[in-house]
Amino acid sequence: MDTGKYIEQNKDRILTDLNSLLSQKSVSPEGEGISECVNLISNLCLNYGFDACEIVETEGHPGIVAEKVLDEDAPTVAFFGHYDVQSVKEDNWNGNPFNPVVKDENGKRIFARGAGDNKGQFFAHLCAVDFLKENLGVNVILLLEGEEEKGSPHLSQILEHEPLDQTDVVVCADGGMEMDDMPVVELGCRGMLYTHLKVKTGEKNLHSGEFGGLSRNAGFEISQILASLKDDTGTVKIDGFYENVREPSEKDLESVREIEKRTRFNPEKSDEFGKGEGLEKKFLYPQLNIAGIESGFGGKGAETIIPSEAEASIGVRMVPDQSSTEIMEKMEKHIESVIS
Structure with a gap:
């Protein structure tokens, strides 16, 4: 049959x-x-x-x-x-x-x-x-x-x-189809490092009218840390982050260009930040992403508080020859340098 x-x-x-x-x-x-x-x-x-x-x-x-x-x-x-x-x-x-x-x-x-x-x-x-x-x-x-x-x-x-x-x-078995008209066997995918960053500046939230200017704000402090992870071109600023990234071969680049032609990829909607061009960013280079941030009040109305805690979820997509242990150590060292 x-x-x-x-x-x-x-x-x-x-x-x-x-x-x-x-x-x-x-x-x-x-x-x-x-x-x-x-x-x-x-x-x-x-x-x-x-x-x-x-x-x-x-x-x-x-x-x-x-x-x-x-x-x-x-x-x-x-x-x-x-x-x-x-x-x-x-x-x-x-x-x-x-x-x-x-x-x-x-x-x-x-x-x-x-x-x-x-x-x-x-x-x-x-x-x-x-x-x-x-x-x-x-x-x-x-x-x-x-x-x-x-x-x-x-x-x-x-x-x-x-x-x-x-x-x-x-x-x-986990993954999508890059091409609508042709099943593809993918030979690999980027690895994943996921971690949570938590900043605590006090035991409880404070009133901004009484303590504004006197107390540290966890929301501001975590924002400063997160902003330091990339520059305005989207390049990751953690020292040594790209250290072990393989340079793409001509065959790699040709394959990426071919996939771009055959998929729904729209270069006009491609993020211009970071290393690589087009789908090279997805297949050949590591990426750092902030998946979520929580701090203080974010609902309707207003709460005049100085948040004492803030938390962010950070994900790193890694490519061959990168080590999750090494990337984690470098990220921790970078954060320590920012807060010291």
Whole structure:
């Protein structure tokens, strides 16, 4: 059976099961719907051709390991992904984010929380196993975690139970499609360092009318630290940040230009800051991002306070040859130099 015939014969079943998966909450920060989602995925794995599916308990949310073994001597391919999703801000959605809807936007697309990160992707691998069945030619492991959106704090416990060092190939099921008309196998992605910066200037907030000019303001102080991380061209000012970044080869640059031609990339909307041009920024260079800032009062009305605490979330996307340990040490040294 060819791919088109399989899709035509199984379209209704596939869409029904995918919609059920997308409708099931699995919000890792709050833990909402996690156990129900794990049970649903376990059943789907068995229904789509896996021989066995095991729920791996951790100190956090459980992992899922499904296996399809054709021949002990055959190569083994592992697909790695996650079933958890981020928290939802209802104001950012036109409807219920856990009620999948189909829209005509650059072709028909399903919109729901988790459709593009990461339920849609790993569900496609289930369909591939179901389609190929005994013609897979390889053994398959599907390993899913439930805390990717929290920084994968207990992934190591899942890997202790199901080590992947004996597999021949590991494919990350998490990621998007750069091209609408052509599936692409990505050979790597940037690494991630995520940290929180907290500034505390006192035990409690103070009244600005009584203490303005007399007390340090945590909001101002964290702003000064964050502003020091980049210059006005977008270049990261942490000493040694770009130290181990590989210079892109001509082949690298040619590949980036080709992707730019074939994707929805709009150079006019490209950030002109930082190193590299166009999509080079995404594929070939590290980036530093402030994901969020919290301090004092930010609601409607007015509160005349001097905040005593401020916190920021900082993420660094790293490229090959960079070390998260070294980047963290350099960032800490930079911050210490700013506040000293």
